[in-house]
Amino acid sequence: MEEKAQIIQAFYRNHKRMPTYSEICEIFNYKSKNAASKLVTKLARYGVLEKDKKGRLIPTFSPYSIRLLGLVEAGFPAPVEEQEIDTMSLDEWLVDDKEASYLLKVKGPSMKDAGIMNGDYVLVERTRNVKPGDIVVADVDGSFTLKYLRHNKQTDAYYLEAANDEYDDIYPEGSLDVEAKVISVIRRYNNT
Amino acid sequence: MKSEYSYPKAILHIDGDAFFASCEQATNSNLRGKPIAVGHERGIATAYSYEAKALGVTRGLKVSELKRDYPEVLLVSSDYKKYSLFSNRFKQIVLRTCDKVEKNSIDELYADITGLDKRLGCSYEKIALQIQSDLHTALGITFSIGLGPTKTLAKIGSNCNKPHGLTVITKDFLYSTLYKLPIGHVPGIGYRSVPKMNIHNIFTIHDFISKKHEYVMDMFSKPYQELHQELRGIGVKEFETGVRIPQSISKIHAFRVPTSNPEYLLSELSRHSEIIARKLSRIDRGATRVRCGVKTFEEMTISEEFVLQVETRDPHVIYSVAEKLFWKIVNSHKKYRATYLVVSGLKEQDAQIGLFSSETHNQQDMKQVLKTIKSIEDKYGIGTITRASSSGNTRDRQVHNANPLVYDSWGKKVLSLPFLGDCR
Numbered sequence: 001m002e003e004k005a006q007i008i009q010a011f012y013r014n015h016k017r018m019p020t021y022s023e024i025c026e027i028f029n030y031k032s033k034n035a036a037s038k039l040v041t042k043l044a045r046y047g048v049l050e051k052d053k054k055g056r057l058i059p060t061f062s063p064y065s066i067r068l069l070g071l072v073e074a075g076f077p078a079p080v081e082e083q084e085i086d087t088m089s090l091d092e093w094l095v096d097d098k099e100a101s102y103l104l105k106v107k108g109p110s111m112k113d114a115g116i117m118n119g120d121y122v123l124v125e126r127t128r129n130v131k132p133g134d135i136v137v138a139d140v141d142g143s144f145t146l147k148y149l150r151h152n153k154q155t156d157a158y159y160l161e162a163a164n165d166e167y168d169d170i171y172p173e174g175s176l177d178v179e180a181k182v183i184s185v186i187r188r189y190n191n192t
Numbered sequence: 193m194k195s196e197y198s199y200p201k202a203i204l205h206i207d208g209d210a211f212f213a214s215c216e217q218a219t220n221s222n223l224r225g226k227p228i229a230v231g232h233e234r235g236i237a238t239a240y241s242y243e244a245k246a247l248g249v250t251r252g253l254k255v256s257e258l259k260r261d262y263p264e265v266l267l268v269s270s271d272y273k274k275y276s277l278f279s280n281r282f283k284q285i286v287l288r289t290c291d292k293v294e295k296n297s298i299d300e301l302y303a304d305i306t307g308l309d310k311r312l313g314c315s316y317e318k319i320a321l322q323i324q325s326d327l328h329t330a331l332g333i334t335f336s337i338g339l340g341p342t343k344t345l346a347k348i349g350s351n352c353n354k355p356h357g358l359t360v361i362t363k364d365f366l367y368s369t370l371y372k373l374p375i376g377h378v379p380g381i382g383y384r385s386v387p388k389m390n391i392h393n394i395f396t397i398h399d400f401i402s403k404k405h406e407y408v409m410d411m412f413s414k415p416y417q418e419l420h421q422e423l424r425g426i427g428v429k430e431f432e433t434g435v436r437i438p439q440s441i442s443k444i445h446a447f448r449v450p451t452s453n454p455e456y457l458l459s460e461l462s463r464h465s466e467i468i469a470r471k472l473s474r475i476d477r478g479a480t481r482v483r484c485g486v487k488t489f490e491e492m493t494i495s496e497e498f499v500l501q502v503e504t505r506d507p508h509v510i511y512s513v514a515e516k517l518f519w520k521i522v523n524s525h526k527k528y529r530a531t532y533l534v535v536s537g538l539k540e541q542d543a544q545i546g547l548f549s550s551e552t553h554n555q556q557d558m559k560q561v562l563k564t565i566k567s568i569e570d571k572y573g574i575g576t577i578t579r580a581s582s583s584g585n586t587r588d589r590q591v592h593n594a595n596p597l598v599y600d601s602w603g604k605k606v607l608s609l610p611f612l613g614d615c616r
Contacts, residue, residue: 020476022476022541026563095609097330098281098284098608099281099284099285099330099331100329100330100331101609102219102609102610102611102612103598103607103609103610103611103612104611104612104613104614104615105611105613105614105615106614106615106616107614107615107616108616110616122615123609124612126329126330126331126332127329128329137612137615139221139224142221142222142224143221143222143614143615143616144221144612144613144614144615144616145615145616146615146616179221179332179612
C-alpha cells in the first residue's frame with residue numbers, strides 16, 4: 001500500500017493533479033474502474049487522499065515539498081534529520097507577475113556599465129509601478145530601447161540614460177512611453 | 193458617484209479589440225499605430241488592426257487583392273501559439289478579480305461579478321474599469337466590455353463601443369439604444385436567421401422582445417426561445433466554467449499553395465488525425481463517427497459519415513477511415529487549398545471492454561505505444577513523434593514582419609513568455 005501511495009504522489013508531482021479513475025486503471029494495470037475505486041477507498045483510509053463532493057480525488061499529502069536530507073559531514077557520522085523544505089522553480093523565483101512578463105534580447109553595449117551585455121536576455125514586466133532609477137524598456141520612435149529611467153528635478157522632465165559614456169541621454173519630444181520594467185537579466189553561455 | 197446599474201445580476205462580456213492584430217502590435221513596436229493585416233502565411237488576410245479598418249478594409253481579402261487595393265497595409269504572419277498564450281493570460285488576469293469565468297473563444301470571455309460590488313466596496317462599473325485597465329497594463333492590448341444582466345445583453349454591449357470601451361446596460365440604455373438595434377446584432381442570429389425573423393415582422397431587437405412568450409415558444413426553436421428570455425434580462429444561459437466536453441472535434445487547415453497532389457492532402461489528413469486523437473485523449477473520450485472534406489477556393493466537399501463499431505482515439509484508425517472517405521470525394525483535376533477532418537459521436541471509453549470482446553495483443557501493443565508517445569510528448573513537446581504519413585509535409589516556420597516566440601532546441605515547445613524582439 002505504501003508503494004501505491006508513492007506512485008499516486010509521484011503522479012501528482014508530475015502532472016500537478018490527481019489521477020482520474022481511468023488513469024489509476026492504467027497505472028496499476030486494472031481492468032475495471034471498480035478495482036480503482038477499491039484502491040481509492042483503501043488509500044483514503046490510509047490518509048493519502050480524500051474524495052471531494054463530486055467524487056474527484058484530492059491529495060492530503062503536501063505535494064510540492066521534495067524531501068531533502070541534511071548535510072552529512074565527512075568523517076563523522078552525523079545525525080541526519082529529514083527536513084521538509086518548500087521548494088520553488090527557477091521561474092517562480094525570477095518572475096513575479098507571470099501574466100505581465102516578457103522577454104527581450106539586448107543588442108549593443110548601451111547598458112554595459114550596468115552589467116547588461118550585447119546578446120543578453122532581459123526579463124521585463126509590464127507594470128504601472130515604474131520609478132526613476134529603474135532600468136526600463138521604452139518605446140522610442142517605434143523601436144525598443146533599454147535604459148535607466150531618470151527624472152530631472154529642475155525641469156520636472158523624465159529622460160533616459162545609458163550605462164555607457166558614449167551614449168547621450170534621450171529626452172523624448174512628447175511623452176515618454178515606458179513599455180516595461182526590467183526584472184532580471186539572463187545570459188546563456190551554451191547557445192546562441 | 194451612485195451606480196446607475198440596477199439589475200441584481202452583473203455579467204461582463206470582455207472582448208479583445210482586433211485581438212490577433214493587437215497581439216502582433218503588442219509584441220512588435222514597429223507595428224504600433226500602423227495599419228496591419230494578419231494572415232500572410234495562408235494567403236488570406238483574416239484580421240486587421242484598427243488602423244487598417246479605418247482605411248475601409250473589410251474581412252477576408254486575398255493577399256493579392258489587399259496589395260492591390262490597400263498597398264499601405266502591412267502584412268504579418270499569424271502565430272496561433274502566440275494568440276493562445278495571450279488568451280490564457282487574458283483569462284488568468286480576469287480570474288484574479290472573479291472566479292466565475294467562462295471562455296467563449298480565443299479573444300472573448302464572460303465573467304459573473306454578481307455580489308463583488310459589496311465585497312470589494314465599489315460599483316460594478318468600477319470593477320469593470322479596473323479589469324479593463326489591468327488587462328491593458330499587463331498585455332498592452334485593449335479590451336471592450338459590456339456590463340449587463342445576462343450573457344447575451346452583455347455581449348451585445350461589448351460590441352457597442354469599440355475599441356477600449358465600457359458599455360453599461362442600464363434600463364435607460366436598454367430602451368433608448370440597445371433595443372433599437374437591428375435583430376442581426378444579436379449573437380446567435382446570423383445572416384441566415386435574419387430573413388426568418390423578418391417573416392415574423394421582426395426587424396429590431398425591440399420587435400423580438402415585444403413578442404409574447406407563448407408566441408415565441410410556439411414559433412421558434414430552443415436557441416431562439418433562450419435568446420428571447422436573455423434579451424428581456426432573464427438569464428437562462430448557464431455558466432460553463434469547467435472543461436467543456438464538445439459534441440465533435442474538427443480540424444481544418446489551409447495551405448499556402450493550392451494543390452491536387454493526393455499524397456500531400458493525405459499527409460495533411462494524417463496530421464489532422466493525430467491532432468484530433470490528442471484532443472480526444474485530453475478529454476478522455478473516443479469517437480464513433482468520422483467525416484473528411486476538401487476545399488477549393490469556391491467550395492467545400494464533405495464526405496458521407498462513416499460510423500465505427502467501437503469508439504476510438506487511435507490516430508491510425510481515424511486516419512484509415514479518413515483515407516477511404518477521401519478517395520470517394522477527391523477529384524484529381526481540382527486544386528485544393530484546405531483539408532478538413534471531423535469526428536463526432538463522442539463516448540466515454542468503456543473500461544470493461546476487455547471482458548467480452550477480449551482485446552487482441554495487437555490492440556494492447558498499440559495502447560502501450562500510444563502511452564509511450566504521450567510520455568515523450570509531455571517531456572519534449574507535442575509533435576516530437578508523428579506518424580510517418582504525416583511527415584510528407586514539413587511546414588516552414590517562416591515569419592513575416594512579426595516577432596516569433598522563443599522555441600526550444602527541438603523546435604516544439606515555446607517559452608511561456610512572449611518575445612518582444614531586440615532592445616538597444
